[in-house]
Amino acid sequence: MINLILLFPILAFVILALFKKKFLNNLMINLYAVIHFLVSMAFCLNIDFLPMWKPCRFFAVDDTNKIFLAVMSVVFLAVAVYNNGYVQKETSLTKKLRHYTYMVLFFVFSMTGAVLSSNLGVSWVFIEGTTLASAYLIYFHKTKHSIEAAWKYVFICSIGIALAFVGIILMTVATGNLNTLFYRDLYNNAPLFNHFWLQLSFVFILFGIGTKMGLAPVHFWLPDAHAEAPSPISALLSATLLNSAFLMIVNVFRIMVFAGCADYARIMLLVMGFLSLFITAVFVYHINNYKRMLAYSSIENMGILAIGTALGGVGMLAAIIHLIGHSLIKASFFLTSGNILETYGTKKIKAVTGLLKRDRRTGWLWVASFVGIAAFPPSVLFVSEFLMVKTMFLQKHYLICALFLILLTIVIYGLGKAVIRMAFSAEKDENQEETSEKVKLDWTMYVPQIVMLVIAFTIGIYMPQGLSQMVLMAVAGF
Amino acid sequence: MENIFIILLGLTMIYIAATSRLAGHINMLIAQGWLLFFVCLSGFAKEPWFNWHMISGSQAIMDNMPHIIGLLFVIVETLIVKAVVIPVFLKKVLKRTQAHRDTEANVPHFYSLFIASIILFGGFLVANIASPEFKLVDSMYFGVSLAIIITSLWLITIKHKVLSNVIGFITMENGIFLLSLSVAKEMPIIINLGVLLDIFIAVFILGMLVNEINNEFDDLEVAHLSDLKDYEYND
Numbered sequence: 001m002i003n004l005i006l007l008f009p010i011l012a013f014v015i016l017a018l019f020k021k022k023f024l025n026n027l028m029i030n031l032y033a034v035i036h037f038l039v040s041m042a043f044c045l046n047i048d049f050l051p052m053w054k055p056c057r058f059f060a061v062d063d064t065n066k067i068f069l070a071v072m073s074v075v076f077l078a079v080a081v082y083n084n085g086y087v088q089k090e091t092s093l094t095k096k097l098r099h100y101t102y103m104v105l106f107f108v109f110s111m112t113g114a115v116l117s118s119n120l121g122v123s124w125v126f127i128e129g130t131t132l133a134s135a136y137l138i139y140f141h142k143t144k145h146s147i148e149a150a151w152k153y154v155f156i157c158s159i160g161i162a163l164a165f166v167g168i169i170l171m172t173v174a175t176g177n178l179n180t181l182f183y184r185d186l187y188n189n190a191p192l193f194n195h196f197w198l199q200l201s202f203v204f205i206l207f208g209i210g211t212k213m214g215l216a217p218v219h220f221w222l223p224d225a226h227a228e229a230p231s232p233i234s235a236l237l238s239a240t241l242l243n244s245a246f247l248m249i250v251n252v253f254r255i256m257v258f259a260g261c262a263d264y265a266r267i268m269l270l271v272m273g274f275l276s277l278f279i280t281a282v283f284v285y286h287i288n289n290y291k292r293m294l295a296y297s298s299i300e301n302m303g304i305l306a307i308g309t310a311l312g313g314v315g316m317l318a319a320i321i322h323l324i325g326h327s328l329i330k331a332s333f334f335l336t337s338g339n340i341l342e343t344y345g346t347k348k349i350k351a352v353t354g355l356l357k358r359d360r361r362t363g364w365l366w367v368a369s370f371v372g373i374a375a376f377p378p379s380v381l382f383v384s385e386f387l388m389v390k391t392m393f394l395q396k397h398y399l400i401c402a403l404f405l406i407l408l409t410i411v412i413y414g415l416g417k418a419v420i421r422m423a424f425s426a427e428k429d430e431n432q433e434e435t436s437e438k439v440k441l442d443w444t445m446y447v448p449q450i451v452m453l454v455i456a457f458t459i460g461i462y463m464p465q466g467l468s469q470m471v472l473m474a475v476a477g478f
Numbered sequence: 479m480e481n482i483f484i485i486l487l488g489l490t491m492i493y494i495a496a497t498s499r500l501a502g503h504i505n506m507l508i509a510q511g512w513l514l515f516f517v518c519l520s521g522f523a524k525e526p527w528f529n530w531h532m533i534s535g536s537q538a539i540m541d542n543m544p545h546i547i548g549l550l551f552v553i554v555e556t557l558i559v560k561a562v563v564i565p566v567f568l569k570k571v572l573k574r575t576q577a578h579r580d581t582e583a584n585v586p587h588f589y590s591l592f593i594a595s596i597i598l599f600g601g602f603l604v605a606n607i608a609s610p611e612f613k614l615v616d617s618m619y620f621g622v623s624l625a626i627i628i629t630s631l632w633l634i635t636i637k638h639k640v641l642s643n644v645i646g647f648i649t650m651e652n653g654i655f656l657l658s659l660s661v662a663k664e665m666p667i668i669i670n671l672g673v674l675l676d677i678f679i680a681v682f683i684l685g686m687l688v689n690e691i692n693n694e695f696d697d698l699e700v701a702h703l704s705d706l707k708d709y710e711y712n713d
Contacts (some may be wrong), residue, residue: 043533135683139690142690142703144695144704145706147691147694148688148704148705149706150687150704152706155643155647158647158684159650162647162651162654165654166627172661228706229705299601
């Protein structure tokens with residue numbers, strides 16, 4: 001089954017290149033999304049409907065990456081549905097659309113490869129692949145600003161990934177005579193590793209892959225890229241790309257745990273996590289572009305994931321739950337921001353007034369996504385953040401806990417101020433004339449967000465037995 | 479023997495730090511490609527499986543097939559990609575964009591030269607002091623590659639032209655390649671393939687972006703690329 005989701009995009013690529021029909025573009029993305037979804041659900045239910053077709057040894061499904069794959073599938077399916085309506089509005093050029101499709105397929109392919117790979121080196125190669133694919137997607141609008149964002153993205157991430165490679169080289173030094181980079185072998189032999197080189201390697205890998213994940217001191221590409229990319233791509237970047245980078249950090253962190261260097265790694269993760277929260281709290285307060293605002297919120301949530309990982313135990317469990325919730329809600333948030341951009345034609349917060357009057361459904365989706373991301377009770381993020389705070393209390397980190405809560409409150413205030421102003425303010429007079437020629441949005445541009453929010457709020461109240469079992473399995477060993 | 483090549487590699491970085499002509503930088507990239515190739519070759523000549531008589535006997539070649547594939551791969555990577563393809567491509571970009579000099583670096587050339595020398599010296603120092611600690615790492619390689627990586631990162635921050643940033647990125651990749659040679663055991667081939675992919679595509683994407691930037695802004699100054707901010711920006 002792994003082969004199916006890894007080979008299908010290549011097949012789709014060939015078909016598209018051969019036939020060049022316009023209807024094929026959306027068809028291929030949708031088909032891939034459906035296949036991706038079915039396969040990952042089959043993995044979750046432990047069904048193998050293609051038992052004869054064994055994948056090569058570089059790819060494997062285990063308890064941890066299963067969840068990442070499932071989250072990616074759900075988000076990708078939603079984005080694919082949304083995309084049907086979006087591209088109609090966005091471009092009529094067949095060639096541009098075809099390039100867009102190629103790159104979306106390649107992007108999802110490389111993220112899937114990064115999540116499924118069972119080898120440190122192969123993960124690295126695929127993470128590199130995601131940079132290349134998404135660079136074009138960020139540059140899709142071909143404006144001065146999108147060029148700037150794409151340039152920063154490629155350059156900063158390439159340097160980050162190169163540094164991560166230095167980390168991998170140092171890891172091979174640390175492994176001594178063990179000549180392999182398979183995670184399984186690394187876990188099994190971790191107690192024998194040289195601690196000095198391992199710690200050095202962790203620093204490089206954390207900073208390098210942390211660049212892709214958007215952790216604070218190295219996050220500079222993230223707001224620009226998320227703000228300039230087309231909205232479905234922003235959703236994919238935020239809800240799946242950052243996760244696949246996070247998975248690699250989790251895997252390397254697990255090596256550190258097995259090697260007995262966990263405390264060192266925890267401190268680094270904790271520092272980076274809190275820096276991310278701090279940066280977001282500082283910048284989100286006065287922000288004037290709503291897509292940038294969402295991008296900063298992604299940095300914040302990645303910081304929370306890092307903190308949860310650093311806490312370990314229940315904190316790690318909370319981090320995985322947080323990851324699920326954040327991906328669903330943030331994807332919905334970004335897709336809704338795409339609707340606003342279509343309706344108002346601007347990314348400025350001040351220029352968007354009376355969203356609820358202008359477009360009722362978009363307005364409520366916007367508010368509901370905010371309620372979700374701010375972790376108000378029915379949202380699953382409430383569960384995860386509550387668990388995290390509880391862990392901090394149990395581990396007697398009162399100061400850290402206070403800092404965590406204060407920073408989160410500032411972030412929520414910053415986000416809430418902007419969202420409430422956009423949604424509930426009275427419509428300005430100058431916009432009154434334009435309302436006669438309302439932009440009509442396709443139904444596909446509402447349904448995906450509704451579904452994702454419903455899932456996120458439902459598992460906040462009731463988490464099915466199977467899902468909680470999966471989450472527990474994923475964090476076993478931390 | 480290979481120490482000479484490694485020291486020369488370190489010296490190319492000093493030359494890059496001290497000059498502002500981009501064509502000179504690209505020539506240094508060619509030199510680095512060749513030097514890395516020689517370093518690899520001398521590394522292979524020391525391998526126990528290697529002897530010159532092997533070339534005549536087909537059986538010996540068959541026995542050592544994985545090693546030979548590794549050798550061929552290194553030849554392709556260093557000589558063809560690093561010493562030919564990338565420089566030719568960059569020269570083309572240079573010709574089209576007419577950006578011959580990067581004059582307004584933040585740090586004057588004399589100081590650049592000085593700082594780059596200090597970094598290189600620091601690399602040697604680290605290599606010397608720590609060499610008893612390194613069991614699996616060749617200290618000479620390690621020190622110089624560290625110096626190359628740090629110098630490249632520093633050059634990227636002080637240069638003002640987009641193209642010199644790309645050149646800094648490639649020299650950093652060269653430093654990392656040298657670092658991977660310093661590990662006294664074979665790296666899995668998949669890693670080498672990945673690095674090749676990295677350099678190859680990153681350079682082409684960066685090169686294409688350079689072209690786009692040139693078309694859009696008429697000039698390759700990094701200063702144009704600082705419009706996206708959190709406050710007061712017009713979109």
